[in-house]
Amino acid sequence: MITFTDHATDVLKTFLAGDPEPSQALRISVAGTKTAPRFDLTLVELAERTDDEQVIKASGFDVLMREADTQLLDGATVDYVERVNESGFEVRPAEGKVPDPTVKRAEGEPTGEIADAVRAVLDSQVNPAIAAHGGLISLVDVEETDIYVEMSGGCQGCALSRMTLRQGVERMLREAVPELTAVHDVTDHSSGENPYL
Numbered sequence: 073m074i075t076f077t078d079h080a081t082d083v084l085k086t087f088l089a090g091d092p093e094p095s096q097a098l099r100i101s102v103a104g105t106k107t108a109p110r111f112d113l114t115l116v117e118l119a120e121r122t123d124d125e126q127v128i129k130a131s132g133f134d135v136l137m138r139e140a141d142t143q144l145l146d147g148a149t150v151d152y153v154e155r156v157n158e159s160g161f162e163v164r165p166a167e168g169k170v171p172d173p174t175v176k177r178a179e180g181e182p183t184g185e186i187a188d189a190v191r192a193v194l195d196s197q198v199n200p201a202i203a204a205h206g207g208l209i210s211l212v213d214v215e216e217t218d219i220y221v222e223m224s225g226g227c228q229g230c231a232l233s234r235m236t237l238r239q240g241v242e243r244m245l246r247e248a249v250p251e252l253t254a255v256h257d258v259t260d261h262s263s264g265e266n267p268y269l
Contacts, residue, residue, distance in 0.1 A: 101137070186249060
């Protein structure tokens with residue numbers, strides 16, 4: 073179900089070395105959104121297990137995870153990575169477990185009240201303003217009250233695109249659609265062919 077690299081297993085066993093009886097477990101919890109999940113790994117006492125968590129037996133230790141997260145974590149790999157400024161456990165979901173927010177665009181535009189309201193602001197206020205620079209911002213996905221947008225044309229790869237999105241576009245969207253909680257940019261800015269500079 074979930075795989076631990078040899079290095080992650082060794083590090084975990086080192087952390088658990090002072091525990092004479094296996095009373096601790098590694099809790100893996102998932103936060104964030106379907107398209108941008110965040111994983112939190114903590115050592116807890118087995119007695120802290122909640123009703124919605126199941127115990128998974130790993131290589132010499134127990135793992136706690138919520139039943140709601142098992143589908144996302146199925147086939148995932150846990151590694152322990154060491155970088156210059158930080159080290160820690162890293163969860164890599166199996167291929168295809170985390171949906172690509174840009175795929176929905178190919179299947180059809182997102183629908184619903186929030187999608188319609190966001191699209192109306194983009195079409196009437198945002199895109200006419202950035203069209204002079206050859207830019208275009210499209211709604212890619214809506215996930216509850218989070219939206220995912222993609223910048224193209226002159227906006228893709230533009231050094232000012234982040235400022236344009238955060239200080240201009242996001243402000244207009246939040247004024248028109250106050251229930252928005254987050255605006256995510258899913259643009260691959262590194263592949264812009266002719267950004268406006």
